[in-house]
Amino acid sequence: MSDASADSDGDTAVDPETVEHIAGLARVDLDEDERERFAEQFSDILSAFETLDAVPEIEPEPDLTNVMRPDEVTESLDTEDALRNASETEDGQFKGPRVS
Amino acid sequence: MPSNGYITETTIEGAEGGPLAGKTIAIKDNISTEGVRTTCGSAMLEEYVPPYDATVVERVKEAGATINGKANMDEFGMGTTTETSAFGPTDNPAAPGHVPGGSSGGSAAVVAAGDADLALGSDTGGSVRCPAAFCGVVGIKPTYGLVSRYGLVAYANSLEQIGPLAPTVEEAAELLEVIAGPDERDGTTREPPVEEFADAADGDVDGFDIGIPTELLDGADEDVVARFWEAMDELEAAGASTHEVSLPSVEHAVEAYYVIAMSEASSNLARFDGVRYGVSGGYDGNWNDAFARAREEGFGEEVKRRILLGTYALSAGYQDKYYKKAQDARAWVAQDFDEALADADVLASPTMPVPPFELGESLDDPLQMYLADANTTPVNLANLPAISVPAGETSDGLPVGVQFIGPSFGERAIIRAGSALS
Secondary structure, eight states: OOOOEEOTTSOEEOOHHHHHHHHHHTTOOOOHHHHHHHHHHHHHHHHHHGGGGGSOOOOOOOOOOOOOOOOOOOOOOOHHHHHTTOSOEETTEEOOOOOO | OTTOOEEEEEEEOOOSSSTTTTOEEEEETTBOBTTBOOOTTOGGGTTOOOSSOOHHHHHHHHTTOEEEEEEOOSGGGOOSSSTTOTTOOOOOTTSTTBOOOSSSHHHHHHHHTTSOSEEEEEESSSTTHHHHHHHTOEEEEOOTTSBOOTTBOOSOTTTOEEEEEESSHHHHHHHHHHHBSOOTTOTTOOOOSOOOOGGGOSOOOTTOEEEEEGGGTTTOOHHHHHHHHHHHHHHHHTTOEEEEEOOGGGGGHHHHHHHHHHHHHHHHGGGOSSSSSSOOTTOOSSHHHHHHHHHHHHSOHHHHHHHHHHHHHHSTTTTIIIIIHHHHHHHHHHHHHHHHHHSOSEEEEESSSSOOOBTTSSSSOHHHHHHTTTTTHHHHHTTOOEEEEEEEEOTTSOEEEEEEEOSTTOHHHHHHHHHTOO
8 A cells, every 4th residue: 555654844644545545444435536635634634643642651540340241132123123224125134235 | 493403303202291291302313213213414324214212212201301303413423513414504593603513513502592492412522512512501421331322323432422401500410310320231331329410400619629721721712711710700709719730631632532533433334334224325246345335425524534534543553653542642631630630529611612613614624623622522531521501602792611520420510510600
C-alpha cells in the first residue's frame, strides 16, 4: 500500500491512494471527489491525533473482573421476526448477493 | 412539524397510571421501538422496523408515558449539529436559524418547543448535553452502567449511555429514575448505590465544594465564560464554595475520544451490509464489492469518514500509535477526574465552549467540528455522570449551558448542583 507519511512539517500526509486502500478494508466505495476530499481532511485529523504521542503510558486501575452466568436457553426472536427486515430470504434464511 | 424535530411521528400509549402518566416523550431514533421504524438518521436504515423494544422504551411505557415520535439526530449519532441526518437538519426553537446541537438535536428541540414533555437521547461524547445546552433545556449523561443500552443501535459501546432531556432538572431526574437500573440484557449495567434521583433536585448546595477545571475555560467564547461565572456566583450566594483545579490530561481528551469512538464505530457499523437489514442496493457478484457499493449508497459522508478513520487507526502498524495511546489518554483522564473529585463534590464548566452555530455554517471542516466537543468528551472517557443546565443567553440571545460533573454513580450530586441554578 502507499502509506501515510510525515512531511517536512512533521504533519501526517495522506494521499488519495491511501484513502482508497482504507476504503477497501472498510468495504465502503468512494467516488473520486470523496477520495480527494478525505485525503486532505485525514491529513489534518491524523495530525491532530499525533498529539497523543505526548500522553504518558498509564497503568489503568485493574478493576475489571469476569462475571459469569449459566448459559440457559431462553425465549428469543422467532424466525419470522428475525427475517422481517431482510431484503431477500429463502427457506427461513437470509439470502446474500448471487456470486455469479 | 416545521422545525423537523421528528423523523417519524407516532402514538404509542403507555401503561395506565405510573410516575410518567399523562406525559409525552420523544425517543431518539437510534433507540429501538417495536413496530415503529428506527432509522438512526440514516438512509441505510430508512425502512428498518425493530422487532423488539429497547429496555428504556419498555420502562418509559410501563411508567405510563406516551411516546409521540422518533426524534431526528445526526446519522448514527455522528455529529454535533444534527445536520448529518439523512432526513434534513432540525431548527433550534430557542435560537431560530441555528443548529439545535447534536447528536440528539431532535430530542432537545421538541422539548424546547413544547412538542414533547420529555425526551430520551444518547450521549457518546456529549450528544445529550450539547443539544440540551444549545436549546436551553436540561440533559443528563448518566454514569456508564447506570442505564441499559439494550436496543440502542451501537456507535461506540464503551462510551455511550442513554440519558434524559427535560425542561427542568427535577423532570430530567424523574425520567432518569424510570430508566436507570440493571438489565440482564446489558452485561455492562450495574446495581447502583441509589436509585432515587428526583428528590435530590432540592437546590440545596449549602456547603457544596465545586471544582472548576481551568483547561475547560481556556479558549471559550467570551459571553459563554461570562454566563458561566455568573452561574458560579449564584451557587456561591446559595452557600457553595468554588476552587480552581487543573486537569492536564483533558488537553488530549478530544483526540483520544475520536480515535476510540471511530475505532469502535468501524467495527460496529460493519453489520450494515444490506443482507439482514439496511439497504442492499441489489448488487450481485463478489460479496465484498456488493457490500461496499451498498454501503457507499446507504451511508452519509460523516459516517464514511469515521468508519475509514477508525479502520485506519486499527490497521496493522497504526494500532499502537493511535488506539493504544488513546487508551492511555483515557486512563489518564479518569485518574485526573478521580483526583479532582476527591477534593470537590462536583466539577463545573461551560457545557459547550461556543454558542450554537448558524445552520449550514459548520459542515465544511470536520476537525473544527470535533474540537467543539472539548468539554463534553472527557466525561465519557472517564465513565462519569454529568448534567447540562441552562445558564442564560449570550448578548445575541443564544442559549448557554453549564455542565456539572460528578463522581461515579454521583448522579444525586450533579442533580442537586443543577437544581440550584434557577
